[in-house]
Amino acid sequence: MNSEQISGLYIHVPFCLSKCPYCDFYSSTSLIALPLFMDALLKEMEMYRNKFNSFDTVYIGGGTPSLLSLQQLESVLGGIRENFDLMPNTEITIETNPADLHQSYLKSLREIGINRLNIGIQSFDLKLLRFLGRRHSLAQAFSAIEASRKAGFHNIGLDLIYGIPGQAIDSWLDTLRRAVSFSPEHVSCYQLTIESRTPLGKRYQAGEFSMPGEESQYEFFMKTSQFLEDAGYLHYEVSNFAKRAEYTSRHNQKYWDHSPYLGLGPAAHSFQNNRRWWNHRSIDKYLAAINAGHRPVEEIETLTTEQLLQETLYLGLRTKKGICLEDFKKRFDYDIFTAKRKMLDKLQEEGFISIQDGHLYPTPTGLAVADSLALI
Numbered sequence: 515m516n517s518e519q520i521s522g523l524y525i526h527v528p529f530c531l532s533k534c535p536y537c538d539f540y541s542s543t544s545l546i547a548l549p550l551f552m553d554a555l556l557k558e559m560e561m562y563r564n565k566f567n568s569f570d571t572v573y574i575g576g577g578t579p580s581l582l583s584l585q586q587l588e589s590v591l592g593g594i595r596e597n598f599d600l601m602p603n604t605e606i607t608i609e610t611n612p613a614d615l616h617q618s619y620l621k622s623l624r625e626i627g628i629n630r631l632n633i634g635i636q637s638f639d640l641k642l643l644r645f646l647g648r649r650h651s652l653a654q655a656f657s658a659i660e661a662s663r664k665a666g667f668h669n670i671g672l673d674l675i676y677g678i679p680g681q682a683i684d685s686w687l688d689t690l691r692r693a694v695s696f697s698p699e700h701v702s703c704y705q706l707t708i709e710s711r712t713p714l715g716k717r718y719q720a721g722e723f724s725m726p727g728e729e730s731q732y733e734f735f736m737k738t739s740q741f742l743e744d745a746g747y748l749h750y751e752v753s754n755f756a757k758r759a760e761y762t763s764r765h766n767q768k769y770w771d772h773s774p775y776l777g778l779g780p781a782a783h784s785f786q787n788n789r790r791w792w793n794h795r796s797i798d799k800y801l802a803a804i805n806a807g808h809r810p811v812e813e814i815e816t817l818t819t820e821q822l823l824q825e826t827l828y829l830g831l832r833t834k835k836g837i838c839l840e841d842f843k844k845r846f847d848y849d850i851f852t853a854k855r856k857m858l859d860k861l862q863e864e865g866f867i868s869i870q871d872g873h874l875y876p877t878p879t880g881l882a883v884a885d886s887l888a889l890i
């Protein structure tokens with residue numbers, strides 16, 4: 515970690531109005547504990563005021579933060595400002611469900627200082643939207659995007675999912691076409707993954723449907739990259755595209771370059787001074803710890819230099835800006851260029867990476883297999 519890097523703040527709102535069957539994020543559909551969570555969150559902020567001073571990104575995620583009322587969000591932002599300094603031009607993002615985005619709510623989100631909106635569209639194909647168990651309709655997706663613009667949001671991200679059982683490439687390209695027709699500043703395209711403990715995972719194990727094979731997933735990935743690059747977007751990370759460099763997610767960048775970040779709320783992760791820690795993945799345990807006056811931390815791990823080195827490779831090879839070999843050498847006292855020369859030459863010949871101006875970059879093909887590339 516570079517100590518001059520400014521920290522990011524993540525808030526995990528652990529509630530959803532309904533549970534999507536593919537989702538493994540921690541959230542509850544019972545809102546009974548919501549008022550208690552709101553109080554606990556403010557107390558948790560106080561518990562960290564001496565450990566973190568200032569932030570230049572805030573990301574309110576979940577769960578579904580857009581189910582919070584305006585007053586509740588105001589209280590979250592008020593708590594942040596009371597306990598920490600927010601730098602000028604702090605990127606403040608909220609994850610939202612299109613069904614929650616009414617004009618007056620959106621206008622108020624802008625007024626309280628939220629300047630970046632992530633909208634969970636997932637698909638513009640109604641059949642697939644139903645398969646994913648989303649609670650919003652297509653009409654709500656369209657009107658949410660339009661209303662966001664009218665409310666004055668100039669930095670909007672659309673989240674989409676591909677590789678859904680039964681999804682044809684043409685249907686996916688149609689979803690992408692509709693997405694870019696709104697000219698969003700940011701698009702995230704996530705490949706559907708099956709997590710065994712989710713309802714979809716159980717249906718998959720019972721043989722109810724099959725998933726697209728590796729070749730098909732590769733085709734989805736490459737067509738996505740091609741389509742969005744042709745539409746003028748920068749493919750700057752495996753799953754992320756931005757209209758211009760200024761619209762890349764500054765908050766997510768902190769996860770990718772080992773900048774410090776504080777995560778508050780159940781299941782939230784934090785990182786500072788080579789230490790990573792995470793909160794209880796249970797609202798009850800989270801509340802109990804805070805009410806007993808403790809930070810609600812479930813576990814802390816200190817990363818060894820070897821672990822940091824491997825993570826830097828893994829994360830760097832998932833981003834278009836790649837890895838600066840000189841910085842890498844300075845940070846880890848390890849000359850990957852010399853130590854892994856043969857392997858790097860082979861990967862370059864096979865078209866997975868390119869080495870230019872002292873940098874190691876993944877090619878588009880390399881980005882498609884980024885997880886395996888990190889094994890070098």
Ligand code: SF4
Pocket residue numbers: 529530532533534537538539541576577578611
């Ligand atoms: S709304 Fe988001 S967090 Fe909630 S269940 Fe669905 S995918 Fe998961």
